[in-house]
Amino acid sequence: MPLPFPTNPALQGVPVYQPGRPIEEVARELGLPAGDIIKLASNENPLGPSRLAQAAMRKAIAQVNLYPDGNAFYLKQKLAARLGVSPANLIFGSGSNEVLEFVGHALITPGAEVVVSQYCFAVYPIVTALFGGTLKVVPARNYGHDLDAMLAAITPQTRVVFVANPNNPTGTGIRREDLARFVNAVPANVLVALDESYIEFLDEPIDLLPEIRSGQKPNLLLMRTFSKIYGLAGLRLGYGIADAGLIAELEKIRQPFNINSIAQAGALAALDDTAHAEKTRRVNARGLKLYARAFRKLGLEFIPSFANFILVRVGDGQRVFSELQKLGVIVRPMGGYQLPEWIRISIGTSKENQRCLEALKSVIAPPVAPVAA
Numbered sequence: 001m002p003l004p005f006p007t008n009p010a011l012q013g014v015p016v017y018q019p020g021r022p023i024e025e026v027a028r029e030l031g032l033p034a035g036d037i038i039k040l041a042s043n044e045n046p047l048g049p050s051r052l053a054q055a056a057m058r059k060a061i062a063q064v065n066l067y068p069d070g071n072a073f074y075l076k077q078k079l080a081a082r083l084g085v086s087p088a089n090l091i092f093g094s095g096s097n098e099v100l101e102f103v104g105h106a107l108i109t110p111g112a113e114v115v116v117s118q119y120c121f122a123v124y125p126i127v128t129a130l131f132g133g134t135l136k137v138v139p140a141r142n143y144g145h146d147l148d149a150m151l152a153a154i155t156p157q158t159r160v161v162f163v164a165n166p167n168n169p170t171g172t173g174i175r176r177e178d179l180a181r182f183v184n185a186v187p188a189n190v191l192v193a194l195d196e197s198y199i200e201f202l203d204e205p206i207d208l209l210p211e212i213r214s215g216q217k218p219n220l221l222l223m224r225t226f227s228k229i230y231g232l233a234g235l236r237l238g239y240g241i242a243d244a245g246l247i248a249e250l251e252k253i254r255q256p257f258n259i260n261s262i263a264q265a266g267a268l269a270a271l272d273d274t275a276h277a278e279k280t281r282r283v284n285a286r287g288l289k290l291y292a293r294a295f296r297k298l299g300l301e302f303i304p305s306f307a308n309f310i311l312v313r314v315g316d317g318q319r320v321f322s323e324l325q326k327l328g329v330i331v332r333p334m335g336g337y338q339l340p341e342w343i344r345i346s347i348g349t350s351k352e353n354q355r356c357l358e359a360l361k362s363v364i365a366p367p368v369a370p371v372a373a
């Protein structure tokens with residue numbers, strides 16, 4: 001039934017985000033015990049949260065009667081010191097997804113153009129539509145960003161360019177010199193919103209923090225998260241790094257207590273657990289190699305990944321997703337990304353990866369029918 005009152009007309013054009021399926025939901029649906037199901041669908045950390053973070057969070061529970069520190073003072077100090085920037089260069093969001101929304105509030109007005117790449121992260125089009133912006137999708141090159149074409153797509157109406165390095169869902173990486181050239185070539189009146197959710201997985205990360213420290217790049221926003229390598233996706237904590245002037249504008253949008261006290265405590269401790277992050281990186285690198293080798297052997301096309309997931313071409317992605325799910329393995333179908341022949345698999349523990357590969361083999365090569373005598 002239509003609503004009896006008008007809603008924001010921009011809402012009509014807003015696509016719905018389709019998250020990876022939660023283990024409990026699949027367990028209910030299939031009548032399987034939750035413990036039999038593995039989720040390799042949302043690029044989460046298969047090692048779990050750091051033990052240091054867990055201990056800190058348990059301690060913080062005793063104080064949840066109090067509002068959190070609205071400015072996340074200790075976390076901001078520590079992160080700023082770690083990054084070599086000023087606390088005034090940082091803003092926290094309920095996941096970096098909220099930082100993306102801050103960008104929408106601050107810069108995307110009806111008629112503003114937003115440039116993205118084909119196969120970009122699903123939230124960029126959502127945020128653009130939410131604020132009535134016009135999305136300019138630039139065709140990908142080898143499944144990655146065509147930065148020259150993205151530059152060429154910028155017009156006087158363009159306000160924001162979203163770039164993810166590495167990119168989700170394709171896992172592609174941008175070359176150092178290409179990214180540097182791009183960041184310098186984007187006009188000063190267009191924000192480069194650079195999504196670095198997976199930067200910690202790179203062997204040779206491209207460090208753009210000097211651009212922030214220089215104070216000469218007010219149109220550059222770096223976005224990172226505690227959801228991926230830090231294994232704290234359930235806490236919802238991400239952050240933006242930018243010129244203090246831009247951060248001050250974004251701060252006007254942020255709700256005063258958007259980062260809860262458990263999240264602040266967990267993240268603070270997670271920053272100290274470098275062993276956990278290191279181990280995560282190692283397990284991930286090993287898993288990526290395992291999948292690449294297996295896919296080559298199976299003759300499956302895949303996109304070499306710089307992140308903690310891998311995109312593989314399986315034919316009917318939706319069918320393979322459903323069949324894998326019946327076997328208790330949740331992956332991500334890619335139809336929503338205009339990649340219906342592909343699935344995205346998050347790298348798990350070696351046990352999870354083995355199980356996923358075994359299941360995949362059985363699903364893509366159904367047992368041969370007995371030959372009639």
Ligand SMILES: *Cc1c(COP(=O)(O)O)cnc(C)c1O
Binds near residue numbers: 043167195236238
């Ligand atoms: C996971 C992800 C995010 C955000 O995650 P949060 O949990 O909201 O911090 C942002 N961008 C990309 C490309 C991602 O893959």
